Amino acid sequence: MLKTVIFDMDGVIVDTEPVHHYAYHQQFEQLGITVTPEMYASFTGNSTKNIFQKLKDQFDLPQTVEELVDTKRMLFNDAFDQKEDLTLLEGVHELILDLRAHNIQLVLASSSARVTIHRIFKRFELFPHFSHIVSGEEFPQSKPHPAIFEHAVHLSGDQATECIVIEDSTNGILAAKAAGVFCVGYDSFHSKGQDYTQADVVVQDFKALNYERLAALLA
Structure with missing residues (x-):
């Protein structure tokens, strides 16, 4: 579930x-x-x-x-x-709102520094949607080491089998799988030279994702 x-x-x-x-x-x-x-x-x-x-x-x-x-x-x-033209990726805001409307907890686990995360979250008003923010600078080893996702799962209070990670990088996908979490690989035109073969599911457009589809993946 x-x-x-x-x-x-x-x-x-x-x-x-x-x-x-x-x-x-x-x-x-x-x-x-x-x-x-x-x-x-x-x-x-x-x-x-x-x-x-x-x-x-x-x-x-x-x-x-x-x-x-x-x-x-x-x-x-x-x-x-x-950079005034910086925007959220197409469809991700709708996905965030859809998941929250179904009482799904959202956690951020990014390799970016916490100060960078906060600048982006403030600019796009994302703080109300996420229960926890985890920065890669807090860990001695980066993705593909699973520590960041293991900690994100711990903070969620749920089991790894009750979580899904959405990642766009080879290292991130490997980290999610090493943490025992189902991983959706996001292969967009922004992605360059990444390997998605280890992801459980690969999508190229967030319009292909919603609460019903993600919930079905763990059903």
Whole structure:
């Protein structure tokens, strides 16, 4: 029986990837490092802290991880505030309202920093719909490690078998499955180079999802 839906944020609720891409690559240029498209794609689902730990180790960067994260956050916030056309992904607001109308609990489990999550939730007035917010910066290991989803399930007060995760990344899908949670893969045109073969169900449009279909998946 479905009781809780756990949402990823970037690429599922809102497409902030172009903003992240701009901020990261502006910083890579400042640092004088070359990050290949393949390397950048492998970071999907990782926390900013873990991304910069990997970059620091690979490129022997003199800055601390905290300094690198702070710089990226500043670049992101500036770009985010200037991007007036940023919107929720098509159909996701309707899905959120439909699930809440059926008393389904919603939990956010995003690799983004809590300050970034709060900026987006404030901008789009999402706080009233979600009972809990979990940020990847709170965990030493990023997706595909299952810790973030295990914690989200714990906060929900429900069993993993009573939850569904909606994810758009390979790492996120693997993390959900490792946590023992049914996973819906969202393969939209925003997704780049992700593998959805491990997802239990794959959709390309949120119009294909509603309370009845999601509840039937766990029936």
